[in-house]
Amino acid sequence: MKPLGIVGQSVKRRDGIGHVTGQTQYVDDVSYPNMLWLKMVRSPVARGQIRKLDVSKAEAYPGVAAVVTWKDVPNNWYTILCLIGVEPNDEPVLAHEEVMWQGEPLCAIVAETEEIAREAMGLVELEIEEQAPVLDVFEAIKPGAPLIKKWGTNTFTYENGAPMRRVRFGDVDKGFAEADYIIEGTYRITPYEHVPLETQTCVVKPEPDGRLTIHTNTQALYFTMDNTAIILQVPSNRLHMIGGTVGGGFGGKVDVVIEPVTTIAAMKTGRPVKWRWTRTEEFQVSSTSGAWHMEYKDGVMKDGRIVARKVRSLHDAGAYHRHSPYGVTKHSANLPGPYYIPNVWVDAYCVYTNRQPASALRGFGVTPASYAVEVQMDKIARTLGMDPWEIRFVNAYRNGQMRAIRKEVQDATLIETLQAAAKLVGHPLAEKFLAMHSNDWKGAQP
Amino acid sequence: MTKKRGRGIAALHYPTGMNLGGDPTQALIYAQPTGGFVVKLASTDLGQGLKTVIAQIAAETLGVPLDYIVVDTGDTDTAPHCMGTFASRATHRVGNAVIMAANEAKKALLEVAGEELEASPDDLVVSDAEVYVRGSPQRKKSVFDVALAAHFKYGKTISGRGIFLKQKSPIDPETGACDPDSTAAHVTTVAEVEVDTETGEVKVLKLSSAYEVGRQVNPKMVEGQIVGGAVMGMGVALMEACFPAYPALDPHPGSFDEYMLAGAADVPEIESVVLEYPSVDGPYGVKGVGEMTANSPLPAIVNAIYDAVGVWITELPVTPEKVLRALEEKGAA
Numbered sequence: 001m002k003p004l005g006i007v008g009q010s011v012k013r014r015d016g017i018g019h020v021t022g023q024t025q026y027v028d029d030v031s032y033p034n035m036l037w038l039k040m041v042r043s044p045v046a047r048g049q050i051r052k053l054d055v056s057k058a059e060a061y062p063g064v065a066a067v068v069t070w071k072d073v074p075n076n077w078y079t080i081l082c083l084i085g086v087e088p089n090d091e092p093v094l095a096h097e098e099v100m101w102q103g104e105p106l107c108a109i110v111a112e113t114e115e116i117a118r119e120a121m122g123l124v125e126l127e128i129e130e131q132a133p134v135l136d137v138f139e140a141i142k143p144g145a146p147l148i149k150k151w152g153t154n155t156f157t158y159e160n161g162a163p164m165r166r167v168r169f170g171d172v173d174k175g176f177a178e179a180d181y182i183i184e185g186t187y188r189i190t191p192y193e194h195v196p197l198e199t200q201t202c203v204v205k206p207e208p209d210g211r212l213t214i215h216t217n218t219q220a221l222y223f224t225m226d227n228t229a230i231i232l233q234v235p236s237n238r239l240h241m242i243g244g245t246v247g248g249g250f251g252g253k254v255d256v257v258i259e260p261v262t263t264i265a266a267m268k269t270g271r272p273v274k275w276r277w278t279r280t281e282e283f284q285v286s287s288t289s290g291a292w293h294m295e296y297k298d299g300v301m302k303d304g305r306i307v308a309r310k311v312r313s314l315h316d317a318g319a320y321h322r323h324s325p326y327g328v329t330k331h332s333a334n335l336p337g338p339y340y341i342p343n344v345w346v347d348a349y350c351v352y353t354n355r356q357p358a359s360a361l362r363g364f365g366v367t368p369a370s371y372a373v374e375v376q377m378d379k380i381a382r383t384l385g386m387d388p389w390e391i392r393f394v395n396a397y398r399n400g401q402m403r404a405i406r407k408e409v410q411d412a413t414l415i416e417t418l419q420a421a422a423k424l425v426g427h428p429l430a431e432k433f434l435a436m437h438s439n440d441w442k443g444a445q446p
Numbered sequence: 447m448t449k450k451r452g453r454g455i456a457a458l459h460y461p462t463g464m465n466l467g468g469d470p471t472q473a474l475i476y477a478q479p480t481g482g483f484v485v486k487l488a489s490t491d492l493g494q495g496l497k498t499v500i501a502q503i504a505a506e507t508l509g510v511p512l513d514y515i516v517v518d519t520g521d522t523d524t525a526p527h528c529m530g531t532f533a534s535r536a537t538h539r540v541g542n543a544v545i546m547a548a549n550e551a552k553k554a555l556l557e558v559a560g561e562e563l564e565a566s567p568d569d570l571v572v573s574d575a576e577v578y579v580r581g582s583p584q585r586k587k588s589v590f591d592v593a594l595a596a597h598f599k600y601g602k603t604i605s606g607r608g609i610f611l612k613q614k615s616p617i618d619p620e621t622g623a624c625d626p627d628s629t630a631a632h633v634t635t636v637a638e639v640e641v642d643t644e645t646g647e648v649k650v651l652k653l654s655s656a657y658e659v660g661r662q663v664n665p666k667m668v669e670g671q672i673v674g675g676a677v678m679g680m681g682v683a684l685m686e687a688c689f690p691a692y693p694a695l696d697p698h699p700g701s702f703d704e705y706m707l708a709g710a711a712d713v714p715e716i717e718s719v720v721l722e723y724p725s726v727d728g729p730y731g732v733k734g735v736g737e738m739t740a741n742s743p744l745p746a747i748v749n750a751i752y753d754a755v756g757v758w759i760t761e762l763p764v765t766p767e768k769v770l771r772a773l774e775e776k777g778a779a
Contacts, residue, residue, distance in 0.1 A: 001661060001722055007506040007730050010666035013498045014517070015491065046695060084468065102695060136693040160619035167622030188761040189744075192686035195707060220530020221488050221522050241488075244520015246531075249492040254532055280700035288688045316693075329617065330465035333626045338459035346622065355695070356688070360532060362678070363737045366460060367744065374456040374745030375760060378752065388749065392457045392634075406623040411725050411733070413632045413658035418457050420656030420719055421634035425453075 015245070026247055027201040030215045032272035035203070036065050038265050039117035040275075041106045041124050042285065043099035046133035046354040047148070050097060054125035055107055061123055063116035065269045068108040070096035072264050074233035079321045080256055083226060088151065091320040091357075093231055093260055099128060100148060100319035101354055103285040105257075110265045110273060133354035137293060137314045140351050148319070149352055156317070156325045156350035163349060165332040169404040170343030172299075175308025179299030183380050186295050187372035191288035191316070194361055198247025200286060201276040202258040204266035212266060213240045216259050219249040224256050231260040232267075239263070251360030255287055255322055290324060290358030291316035292368035294335070296376045299343075304386050304394040308343040311335045311372075315358070315365075317350050322359035324350050331365030336404045337373030338414045339395040344404035392418055393433045398441030412438040448644040451651070452754025456745035457634040460738030461627030462728070464533045468614025471535075472526035473543040475504065475551045477604035481575070481593040483508060483551065487519035489528040489540050494671065494736060496536050499663040503541045503729055507548035508555075509572030510589055526609075534734025537663060538628060541729030542610035550606030555589070558596040558604065562587050612727075629725035631733040632658045635676075635742035638714075639750040643773055646766030648751060650680050650714040653743060658721040660733030665720065668735055672718045675739020681708035682740065683747040684763050 018024035055067040070076050073093045079086055095104050107124060111117035134140045140154040148154055155163040176182060203215040218224040221241040229236040246253060258275055265273040277286070292315055299308035313335060317324035332348040363370075381391040396414045403409055415436050422429050463469060474486040485504050491497045501515040508514075519525065528540065556567035559577040563570070569580050578586035596602045617624035638652040653676045662668045685706035690697055699705035724731025744762065752758055757772035 001724050001731065004661075004730060005506055006502050006512050007663050008661065008665070009502070010664055011498065011502060011512060013495050013664075013667060014501065015495075015497055019493070102698075133695070135695060158619050159617075162619060165622065166620060168620065169622075185758075186760060189682075190690075190692045190762060191688040192682055192763075193688055193705065195705070218530075219490050219492060219532055220528075221490065221520065222527045223530050225522055239522070241522040242520060244488070244490050246490050246492045249490075249531065251532060254530060279702070283688070283700045283705060284698055291689075291692060326465060330461075330626065332622055333465065333624065334459075334461065338457070338630075338632065353693075355693075363460075363741050364533070365465075366737070367682075367741050370456070370458040370460075370741045371744040371748075371762070374458060374742075375748050375758070377457075378454065378745075378749040379758065382752070388455055392455075396457070404622070405626060406621070407625050411629040411660075411723070412459075413721065413723050414457055414459060414634075416721055416723070417632045417634040417656040417658050420658075420721055421455070421457075421636055421654065424656055424717065424719055425636045425654050427636075 024245060026198055026245065027203060027215050027217045028276050030203045032205050035272040035274055036110050036112065036269055037114040037117050038262055038273055038275035039109050039114065039121055041109065041121050043095065043102060043104040043106060043128065045099060045128055045130050046102040048099050048128040048130040050095065050099065051129050052125060052127035053106060057125065058109055058120040058123040061120040063112040064109060064120045066110045066265065068110065068261060068265050068268060070094040072268060073231065075231050078231055080227060081321065081323060081326060086321060086325050090149065101356055103356055108261050108265055110269055135353050135355060137316045137351040137353060140353050148354060154352045164347040165329050167332050167344055167346035167404050172308045172310050172343045172345040175343035176299040179307055180302045181300045181383060183298045183300055183383050184296060185376045185379050187375060189292045189368050189371065191291050191358060193283055193288055194250035194252030196248030196250060196252055199277040199279060199282045200253060200258050202262040203272065203274045204262045205272040206266050206270055211238050211240055212263055213242060214259055214263060216241060216243045217246045217253055218243055219246060219253045224259050227256040228259045228263060232263060250362045251364060252286055255359050285356065287322055287357045287359035289361035294368060294372040296372060298376065298380060300380055304384060304391050306339060306341050306395050309336055309341045310345040313348040315350050316355060317352050318355040318357035319352065320357045322357045324358055327360065327365040331369055333405045334366045334369040338397050340397045340401045341404065389418065389422060389427060389429065393436060399439050400441050448642055450641050450643060450754040452639055452750045454637050454746045454749025454753050455634060456742045456749065458742055459630040459632050460534065460741065461630050462538050462734035463535045463612060463628040464529065465626050466615045466617060466624060467612035469529040469535060469539065470609055470611040471528040471539040471543045473540065473547045473608040474526060475547040475606045477551065477593045479594055479597045481590040482514050482516060483510065484516045484518055485544060486525040487528060487540060488522055488525040489519050489536060490531045492531055495664065495667040496531065496540065499537055500540055500544055502663050503544050504548050507545050508552055510575045514575060534736040534738065537732050538728050538734050539610050541732055543608040545729050547606035547608030551604055554602065554604045555592055558600055558602055559587055559592045561600065562592060562595055628727055629733050631660065631735055631738055633738060633742050635746045637743060637746035637750040639747060639754060641751055641754045641769065643755060646769035648684055648764055648769065650747060652715040655718045655742065656721065657718060658723055659735040660725040660728050661722050661731035662720060663732060668720060669718065671735050671739050673716050676716050676743055677708050677713055679740040679743030682762065683744045687763055
């Protein structure tokens with residue numbers, strides 16, 4: 001590759017000094033005179049019917065400027081990926097009929113100080129008729145399971161009406177029939193958190209010209225602006241988003257859950273409003289990664305070639321879509337791994353439960369797929385008595401081969417990284433593997 | 447001896463860009479009167495260094511020193527659309543948009559310089575903040591002087607517009623056929639672990655990786671991603687759980703006292719080499735390295751544990767309890 005000038009140089013990062021000396025301005029550093037503070041009242045139970053939500057005592061509490069409920073939200077029923085065509089709407093901005101997860105937002109207290117807002121939270125009179133939550137994906141997909149989604153199943157419905165994202169390539173049954181070995185494995189990951197140093201924070205200032213200035217640490221300014229406008233039912237250009245410097249995202253700051261409510265609070269009171277999440281909120285009510293359950297069945301020849309791979313995967317999306325239907329599609333494309341496999345069958349389900357919503361987290365859908373594939377590869381190697389390095393060379397995809405999603409491989413370098421890693425750790429490789437490269441496939445599918 | 451060592455590997459790919467595409471990003475660039483250039487974006491820097499690599503890409507394309515470039519980002523009133531920073535897309539998408547904008551701005555710069563130098567713009571070269579005639583480097587004007595002339599003598603703008611869009615791919619719901627990604631980066635990681643068969647604790651001793659990430663814009667920041675991702679991935683493999691008794695809701699950690707993360711004391715020896723094979727459509731051959739660095743430690747560590755003690759712990763995180771139970775089961779069998 002031809003060397004360039006400044007591209008390729010390890011120049012000092014421009015914001016580094018600011019970050020390490022505490023001089024970088026983050027959203028929580030933004031304050032306005034006369035600013036109010038917001039705290040959210042949340043569901044204490046994972047599933048139930050709301051029988052009473054009376055905010056009158058909280059509204060009357062000295063120092064409380066307003067209480068925001070579902071009645072204040074112009075378009076309360078929405079889904080974040082409506083902008084890329086995901087439907088139906090399935091999540092209320094503020095709940096009013098039922099609650100679907102422990103921590104679901106109910107109403108926002110807007111007060112002179114954070115302390116007053118916290119005190120007034122206890123004055124909201126709430127009665128919820130509790131229902132048994134559905135917490136396990138297998139329980140959720142059982143016939144006769146309590147239906148927690150209005151459309152009549154507990155799974156996302158894809159374009160063809162199927163309850164799963166499918167990948168079909170070749171003929172897996174034929175592959176299994178030819179195979180010398182059938183090797184199975186089940187792989188699971190529990191939900192984990194993004195844990196950004198900076199918790200989610202938003203400051204909204206109503207401007208004299210009627211526009212709203214929204215300081216936010218979202219990872220996606222226009223996406224957040226357009227979704228906020230949909231919820232507020234205002235033209236997008238009435239909103240002015242300012243951000244761009246974020247104290248860690250990891251996928252946790254794209255759900256657009258703080259900006260709409262903070263903006264409504266500012267519109268309702270006519271004053272600047274700040275909402276900053278506590279660490280506990282960041283852990284317990286921001287989205288998490290999803291739990292994933294992946295079952296692999298591989299047909300393998302004695303020489304190590306994988307000739308068929310069938311995968312069933314279940315993603316615990318929690319209570320609402322958020323970004324999960326997208327994540328499951330990304331997951332399905334990557335479940336076969338970076339290998340050429342002539343026969344592939346994937347069924348990947350996006351399953352809803354009464355859990356804190358799952359959403360994007362660094363490696364969305366791909367992290368669990370890569371984890372499962374790579375442990376499965378070692379299982380195959382151990383079963384066959386092969387070197388774990390060798391099984392990967394034997395199956396590694398090459399440029400020009402067809403992936404299961406029917407896109408030709410390009411920019412492949414798996415073989416090259418295997419060779420470089422073996423060299424780095426001093427692992428000896430057979431001559432035939434040292435001679436391989438990602439462009440050596442000559443066009444004949446095995 | 448209760449401490450057993452093992453080595454495990456993992457080789458994986460990571461796709462660049464929003465799945466199925468359809469995720470555009472725009473950039474605007476304009477020259478100030480004295481030859482500085484402002485890059486206007488609405489993209490976000492999550493701490494990974496976007497503002498720095500974008501300045502490098504703009505400087506490279508325009509042919510001016512790095513300190514000529516101001517990157518102004520994060521305001522929807524002053525900059526055009528960006529889909530956002532996620533899916534390992536920012537350097538790839540924003541970088542491509544900035545190259546396109548910089549080339550348009552450079553064309554405008556050369557047209558003015560051509561008038562000043564009485565030469566065809568096609569014969570001009572910009573290097574180190576000077577415009578000169580190819581083959582006659584003594585016939586030259588500084589970018590400073592050309593920008594001044596554009597503003598005050600010719601009344602011309604030196605500016606450029608850029609956008610990058612990977613068209614949204616349809617997906618066949620029956621077969622999953624689609625074009626999901628722009629390119630893919632690759633890595634092989636080797637984990638060395640020590641398993642204490644009495645306590646069930648797993649200690650990661652070393653993570654060695656060979657990455658291939660297309661062209662590196664800033665190798666030190668790529669290394670930063672590799673080290674940070676390795677530690678995050680190690681935490682996911684061994685410690686992190688929002689619902690430690692999943693699928694039960696309780697306990698539900700709400701603080702750093704209750705939620706285990708890899709800390710400084712857990713950081714193993716981390717070494718890496720980086721290969722560079724240019725991608726088909728990345729800016730100067732870039733691929734996305736953002737998310738992938740947290741992935742390979744998961745399987746590499748699980749495989750190393752098997753190598754050490756002969757049990758597969760296939761439900762993450764691999765807690766000491768799970769290791770002990772698996773060893774007990776193996777002993778009983």
